[in-house]
Amino acid sequence: MAGVPPSEREFLRVLVVNDDGISAPGLAALLRALMVHYPTWGTDTTTATTTRYTKPLMVRVCAPESEQSAVSHAVTIRNHIYAEPVELPGVLSVLKSYKVAGTPADCVRIAMSTPIFAELEPGVVPPSGSSTVTIGSGMANDAADAPPALLHRPLFVPDLVLSGINRGNNAGLNVIYSGTIAGAREGVILGVPSMALSLDHPPGYPSPTDTWDYDMAAEAILPVVDNMIGSVCKGEVPRGVFFSVNIPNVEHVSAIKGTRLTRQGYGTKWTEKYTEVVGSHGARRVFALTGLPVSVDDVSHDGGAMTRGYISVTPLTLLSNVHVDLPFVKDTVTAWSSFGGR
Numbered sequence: 222m223a224g225v226p227p228s229e230r231e232f233l234r235v236l237v238v239n240d241d242g243i244s245a246p247g248l249a250a251l252l253r254a255l256m257v258h259y260p261t262w263g264t265d266t267t268t269a270t271t272t273r274y275t276k277p278l279m280v281r282v283c284a285p286e287s288e289q290s291a292v293s294h295a296v297t298i299r300n301h302i303y304a305e306p307v308e309l310p311g312v313l314s315v316l317k318s319y320k321v322a323g324t325p326a327d328c329v330r331i332a333m334s335t336p337i338f339a340e341l342e343p344g345v346v347p348p349s350g351s352s353t354v355t356i357g358s359g360m361a362n363d364a365a366d367a368p369p370a371l372l373h374r375p376l377f378v379p380d381l382v383l384s385g386i387n388r389g390n391n392a393g394l395n396v397i398y399s400g401t402i403a404g405a406r407e408g409v410i411l412g413v414p415s416m417a418l419s420l421d422h423p424p425g426y427p428s429p430t431d432t433w434d435y436d437m438a439a440e441a442i443l444p445v446v447d448n449m450i451g452s453v454c455k456g457e458v459p460r461g462v463f464f465s466v467n468i469p470n471v472e473h474v475s476a477i478k479g480t481r482l483t484r485q486g487y488g489t490k491w492t493e494k495y496t497e498v499v500g501s502h503g504a505r506r507v508f509a510l511t512g513l514p515v516s517v518d519d520v521s522h523d524g525g526a527m528t529r530g531y532i533s534v535t536p537l538t539l540l541s542n543v544h545v546d547l548p549f550v551k552d553t554v555t556a557w558s559s560f561g562g563r
Contacts, residue, residue, distance in 0.1 A: 227380045227454050232262040232277040236379035236408070238328045240292065240387065240400030243284040243307055243320040247386035247420065250435035252313050255280055258443055264315045272447045274454060281377055282309065282318035283332035285400075289324050290388075294403040296330070297323045304331050325404035329382060333411055338377035381453050382408030383446070385418030386438050390467045392419075392524035392533065393489025393516065402537075405463045409539060414458040416449055418442055421470040421527050422514050438468045441477050445534060465535045467527040478530040481520065485535055488517035489524025 227233050235255070239248045255261075260277035283304070302323045308314050319337055321328045332338060384404030391399040401417045408415030420438040423431045445466055452458050465485075469477055493512030501507040518525035526533040543550060 226456070227276075228456065230276075232279050233381065233450060233454070234279045234377065234379045235281070236329065236332050236377070236382045236413075237280060237282050237284075238325050238332070238382065238384050238404040239284050240289045240325045240384075240404065242288045243282075243286060243309075243318070245284075245288075245388070246433070247388055247435045247438070248282070248284060249309070249313060250439040251383065251386050251418065252280065252282065252309070252316060253436070254439035254443060255446075256312060256316075258447075261315065272443065272450075274447060274451045276450070276454065280316050281332065281338050281379070282316055283321060283328040283337075284318075285325060285328060286320040286322055289400045291398045292324045292400045292403070293398050294326050294406060295324045295400075296326050302327055302331065304335070304337055306337075325384065325400040326407040329404055329407040329411065332377055333379070333413075334376065336375055339375050379408070379413050381450065382413050382415035383418065384408075384415065385466075386435050386442075386468075387417070387419035388433060390419050390421040390489070390514065390524065390527060391417060391465055392421075392467045392527055392535070393486045393518060393522070395490060395514075396465060396485055396537065402465060405465070406537075406539065409461060409463040412460075414449070414453050415463040416446070417463070417465045418446075418468070419466065420468050423470045426514065432470070432472075434470075434472070437471070437474055441468050441474045441532060442466055445480060445532065461539050462536050463538075465523065465533075465537055467523055467533045467535075469527055469530050469532070471530065476530065477532060480532040480534060481526040483521060483523045483526045483533040483535045485537065486516075486518030486522030486524050488515075488522070489527075490515060 237252060239245055241247055255278055258272050262277040262279040302321060304319045304321045307318050307320045309316060309318050317338060321331050382405060384401050387401040391402050396402050401419055405415035405417035420433065420435060423433065471477060491512040492515055493510055495508040495510055498507040498509055516524035516528045520526050520529050523533040523535045545551060
C-alpha cells in the first residue's frame, strides 16, 4: 500500500498525533521543530536544514479534539467518530491537520484508514503511459526511469508516526495508562515505525510555578528523531518494535547529560488515592483521583535515567510474553497443564 519505499522517494511521510489534544503546546512545539529543522514538502517554506537526514517531510496531523490523557489504548466502537479539518496557528497553518472526536489510537486509525489525507503527490508514469497511478495497484514501482507524474494516493500511509510531546513522563508503569504511548503502539500495529515523546513533570510538581518548556524538549530530542528518520529510510527498524522517549524537565538543553538506552522500570509510577469530594452525600458518593509522580528506578531504567538528567530511549514491543524459562513458569505452570486437559 505504501508504494515507493522512503529510501527511493524524495520525501518522508510523517503522521503526528498526541493525547493532550489538537491545541496542546507540546504538539505545536514538536511541529515547529520539524518545520524548522527539515524542509516541509508541498510548501514554499525554506529551511536551513540542521539535521543529518535532509529529506523533506510531508507532515500530517491528526489529534484528539480534547485531552485524552490516561485513556491507554482505548478505541471507539459504540459511537460514530467525526474528523474535522482544523487550521493550526501561525506557521503551522500550512500543515494539513484534523481533530478527531476520539482517542489517540482512533486518530492513527482514522488518519491511515480513511481518505481524509488523500491527495496527489509526485510519482512515476506507469508503463501504460497513464498520468496517474493509485498506490497499492502494484504499478508504482514498475517505471523507475519514467518521467515524474502525479500519483493518486487514496490513503495516507506514513513512514513514521510521532506521538507527543506529552505533558508528563511516560516511563515505568505509566506506559500502561498512556494515550501517547498508545498512539505510537497503534502505528506499529498498522505496520509503521513509531515513537512516543514525553516531557517529564517539573521538579516539585504540582506547583503554581510549574514550567513546561516544550520548545526545549523538542530541541533536545531532535537528534533522536533524526536518527529514527535515518533508520526508517534504511529500513532498519524491526517489525513490532516502537520507542518511548522521555525528556528531563530542565531549564536548558545544555543541562541534559545525554541519551541512554533504557528498559521499562517498575518504580516509575504515580502514588494515587481517591478522595471523597466535599459535599458528596446520599447513595451516590463522589470521589476524585489525586496523586504525585515518583521514580525509584536506577539509571538503567527509563524513569531512573530521566530523573538523573538523561533522555531515555526505551524500545517496547506489542507482545507481553513472559520468558517461559522462568522457574515458576517452566515448572509450576507446566504442571498445571497436566490437569483437566483432554
